Amino acid sequence: MVKGLCFASGVIFGVLLTCAACMQGPAYSGAGYYGPPPGPPPGSHPAISQAMSELQHARYVLQAEAASDFRGHKANAVGFIDNALSELQICMSMP
DSSP, X not given: XXXXXXXXXXXXXXXXXXXXXXXXXXXXXXXXXXXXXXSSOTTOOHHHHHHHHHHHHHHHHHHHHOOSOTTTHHHHHHHHHHHHHHHHHHHHHOO
C-alpha cells in the first residue's frame, strides 16, 4: 500500500513539474512572444562576410595551387589580400 502511494505521488509530482515547465515563457528574453525578429542580426554585414570568405579562398588558391612565385608578385598579392582581410575585419566590428 505504501509503495503504491509513493509511486502515485511521484507520478503526480512529475506531471506537475511537466505542466509548470510548459507554462513558463521562452528561455530567452527581450525577443517578444513570437521569437526574434526575422532577418540578419543587428550589426551583421552579410556582404562583407561573403567578401572575406572569397578573399580567404583566393589566398588559399594562390598559396596552395599557384605553381610559380611569378617574380614576387604572388607574395605581393597574398600580402594585399591579408591587408584587405584586416580592413574588412575592422568593418565587421562596426555597427
